[in-house]
Amino acid sequence: xxxxxxxxxxxxxxxxxxxxxxxxxxxxxxxxxxxxxxxxxxxxxxxxxxxxxxxxxxxxxxxxxxxxxxxxxxxxxxxxxxxxxxxxxxxxxxxxxxxxxxxxxxxxxxxxxxxxxxxxxxxxxxxxxxxxxxxxxxxxxxxxxxxxxxxxxxxxxxxxxxxxxxxxxxxxx
Amino acid sequence: xxxxxxxxxxxxxxxxxxxxxxxxxxxxxxxxxxxxxxxxxxxxxxxxxxxxxxxxxxxxxxxxxxxxxxxxxxxxxxxxxxxxxxxxxxxxxxxxxxxxxxxxxxxxxxxxxxxxxxxxxxxxxxxxxxxxxxxxxxxxxxxxxxxxxxxxxxxxxxxxxxxxxxxxxxxxxxxxxxxxxxxxxxxxxxxxxxxxxxxxxxxxxxxxxxx
Numbered sequence: 162x163x164x165x166x167x168x169x170x171x172x173x174x175x176x177x178x179x180x181x182x183x184x185x186x187x188x189x190x191x192x193x194x195x196x197x198x199x200x201x202x203x204x205x206x207x208x209x210x211x212x213x214x215x216x217x218x219x220x221x222x223x224x225x226x227x228x229x230x231x232x233x234x235x236x237x238x239x240x241x242x243x244x245x246x247x248x249x250x251x252x253x254x255x256x257x258x259x260x261x262x263x264x265x266x267x268x269x270x271x272x273x274x275x276x277x278x279x280x281x282x283x284x285x286x287x288x289x290x291x292x293x294x295x296x297x298x299x300x301x302x303x304x305x306x307x308x309x310x311x312x313x314x315x316x317x318x319x320x321x322x323x324x325x326x327x328x329x330x331x332x333x334x
Numbered sequence: 335x336x337x338x339x340x341x342x343x344x345x346x347x348x349x350x351x352x353x354x355x356x357x358x359x360x361x362x363x364x365x366x367x368x369x370x371x372x373x374x375x376x377x378x379x380x381x382x383x384x385x386x387x388x389x390x391x392x393x394x395x396x397x398x399x400x401x402x403x404x405x406x407x408x409x410x411x412x413x414x415x416x417x418x419x420x421x422x423x424x425x426x427x428x429x430x431x432x433x434x435x436x437x438x439x440x441x442x443x444x445x446x447x448x449x450x451x452x453x454x455x456x457x458x459x460x461x462x463x464x465x466x467x468x469x470x471x472x473x474x475x476x477x478x479x480x481x482x483x484x485x486x487x488x489x490x491x492x493x494x495x496x497x498x499x500x501x502x503x504x505x506x507x508x509x510x511x512x513x514x515x516x517x518x519x520x521x522x523x524x525x526x527x528x529x530x531x532x533x534x535x536x537x538x539x540x541x542x543x544x545x
Binding site: 171181212215232237 | 337338340341342344345346347348349350351352353354357414415416417482483484485486487544545
């Protein structure tokens with residue numbers, strides 16, 4: 162996206178193609194009237210992304226921005242259609258299933274943040290906080306002592322918080 | 335139209351993009367230039383501006399208006415993003431207002447009973463109240479134009495911030511012509527003048543800023 166903002170058309174084309182896939186998944190499971198409406202919404206969102214790309218903040222997560230755009234368009238569509246949720250309780254399983262894209266995209270952002278940490282801290286955080294191992298298990302896996310792992314996690318999280326809040330304050334000026 | 339065709343067309347239409355701060359800044363400056371022209375044409379600058387610029391009364395007006403304008407500008411920049419929340423930023427609007435209100439109260443307490451009305455209403459309360467919103471019109475148009483390139487999702491709040499920014503810059507410009515000196519006058523009528531376009535923005539925001 163950053164390359165696109167600077168005018169790189171090839172990168173931009175690839176980005177839009179990839180986004181189309183994400184948006185299709187997003188709208189397909191939220192729009193009741195099937196594929197045609199979803200396709201309209203995808204196109205509208207792509208146009209909005211294009212004409213309002215100035216609103217993207219380079220220091221902020223890209224996925225959050227895209228999904229906020231998509232959400233606005235979805236709400237707009239639902240309001241116009243005056244669609245009210247009316248699904249029998251037995252069928253709600255369908256409604257809540259199978260939208261992992263937002264998650265996957267968010268974890269991409271997370272990977273980027275983690276990449277700024279030293280390798281040992283990154284590994285310690287990934288094993289305990291993301292894969293859910295206990296500290297002893299993680300220490301065994303990395304070959305460090307348990308206390309070193311603990312310290313690594315603590316420092317890593319502190320640094321993440323610092324990085325994150327710095328990104329936030331950049332956005333405000 | 336096929337989505338793939340659309341992507342092709344959007345990609346060929348791509349041009350390097352300006353940042354939000356710069357876009358909004360340009361829009362504000364253009365609006366301000368028109369407003370200054372309007373002021374020169376209708377009211378004219380006060381004749382003793384060169385001397386007045388060193389007085390506390392002049393900087394009181396600019397202080398209140400500039401502080402409000404800066405916060406409104408930051409608020410606009412933030413609300414331009416679709417995923418943003420206003421956060422605690424609006425509270426900072428109360429800070430200059432509170433500070434100048436205290437100053438106004440102190441000044442009024444030191445005045446005699448008969449002077450107080452005169453200090454509060456000045457000679458030009460009505461003019462001040464109407465001129466600031468009028469000067470804000472070109473500014474508001476400019477800021478709303480800039481929002482065409484943004485993606486606000488809290489439309490009313492975004493409209494309010496846009497109006498407040500327009501009103502605050504208009505107040506800065508109006509201060510070049512205004513001869514009043516009392517803090518009570520500035521706090522009341524300048525605030526009212528700035529709030530007026532902000533309320534207009536709040537009302538039309540939901541309609542004008544839709545995308």
